[in-house]
Amino acid sequence: MRIAVYLAHPRPGSFNHALSEAVIDELSRHGAEVVSHDLYAEGFDPALTAAETGTVEAATPSADDHVTRYRAEIAAMDALVFIHPNWWGMPPAILAGWVQRVLAPGVAYKLGTAEGEPAGLLRAGRALVLNTSDTPADREREEFGDPLQRVWAACVLPYVGVADVRRVVFRTVTDSTDAERADWLQQARDQATALLPGT
Numbered sequence: 001m002r003i004a005v006y007l008a009h010p011r012p013g014s015f016n017h018a019l020s021e022a023v024i025d026e027l028s029r030h031g032a033e034v035v036s037h038d039l040y041a042e043g044f045d046p047a048l049t050a051a052e053t054g055t056v057e058a059a060t061p062s063a064d065d066h067v068t069r070y071r072a073e074i075a076a077m078d079a080l081v082f083i084h085p086n087w088w089g090m091p092p093a094i095l096a097g098w099v100q101r102v103l104a105p106g107v108a109y110k111l112g113t114a115e116g117e118p119a120g121l122l123r124a125g126r127a128l129v130l131n132t133s134d135t136p137a138d139r140e141r142e143e144f145g146d147p148l149q150r151v152w153a154a155c156v157l158p159y160v161g162v163a164d165v166r167r168v169v170f171r172t173v174t175d176s177t178d179a180e181r182a183d184w185l186q187q188a189r190d191q192a193t194a195l196l197p198g199t
Contacts, residue, residue, distance in 0.1 A: 001196060003027055004077045004124075005036040008084040008095035012041075015173055015181060019130050019188045020083050026189040030196055035073055039094045042066065046097020052104070062101065070102045079126045079195045080162065082152070086133040086169070089147035099156055108160035120161020126195050127157050129167040130188055134174050166191060 005024055009016035020036070027034045037044075044066050052060050052067075062068055074080070084091050091099075105111060109118045129152045135144070153165040168191055170176075170184040 001031075001078045002033045002035065002076060003079045003081065003195060004074060005034060005081040005083065006095070006098065007036070007038045008040070008082070008092045008098075010040045010092070010094075015132055015170070015176075015184075016083050016085060018181070018185060019132075019170075022185045022188050023081055023083070023128075023130070023192040026192045027195075030193060032196065035077070037070070039098060044094055044098060046094045046101070048097065048100045052101060060104070064101070067101050070098070071104065071107045074102060074122065074124075075107060077122070077124045079128070080124050080157075081128045081130070081192065081195070083130045084132075085173075086131050086135065086148055089144055091148070091151065103156070103160050118159055120159060122161045124162055126164040127152075127162045127166070128191055128195055129165070130191070131167065131169045132173045133169050133171040135171065166194070 005020060005027075007016060007020040011017075017038075020038070024034050024036050045064060049062070049064075052062055062071075082091075082095070084095050090096065103109070106121075108122055109120050111118050129148075131148055148169075149167060152167060157165045168187060170187075176184075
């Protein structure tokens with residue numbers, strides 16, 4: 001099974017990095033073929049170019065080697081993992097740009113179906129989103145409406161064909177203890193294992 005892990009946090013040594021390392025280790029230990037990307041460390045440019053917006057039928061070829069590689073890779077994945085903080089109710093800009101540049105028409109979805117709805121093209125049937133946050137859960141839900149849940153589970157992943165979207169939020173990170181973080185890392189491992197066949 002091929003699984004892609006995408007990390008979006010600019011600071012090496014962050015808890016997001018620890019989550020990514022735990023997930024990659026756990027998946028590899030269970031025999032998955034893991035393709036991992038630290039978008040900041042790789043220098044991914046999130047800015048969608050004018051040339052990349054040329055058509056709604058098929059992806060316009062990109063002059064960016066990162067984009068070309070990510071598009072080819074994601075088409076062959078069986079599951080996806082996204083790890084990022086909650087910043088202003090949004091993913092970091094680098095990941096939002098990744099969505100816009102990589103999940104392109106003809107790569108991740110197609111329009112113009114008989115039903116009038118987009119058809120997802122990705123073979124990945126499952127996705128796991130791991131978020132860190134400093135907003136208490138009740139405030140996130142009642143005051144803000146949990147925008148990241150809508151982004152991933154309603155707006156992005158179902159659109160490209162991922163039907164099984166799982167999301168876990170670890171909070172509040174700033175005042176967390178070592179014991180809490182250890183427990184969260186184990187939860188991340190357990191969630192990663194649950195992506196594998198037969199789980």
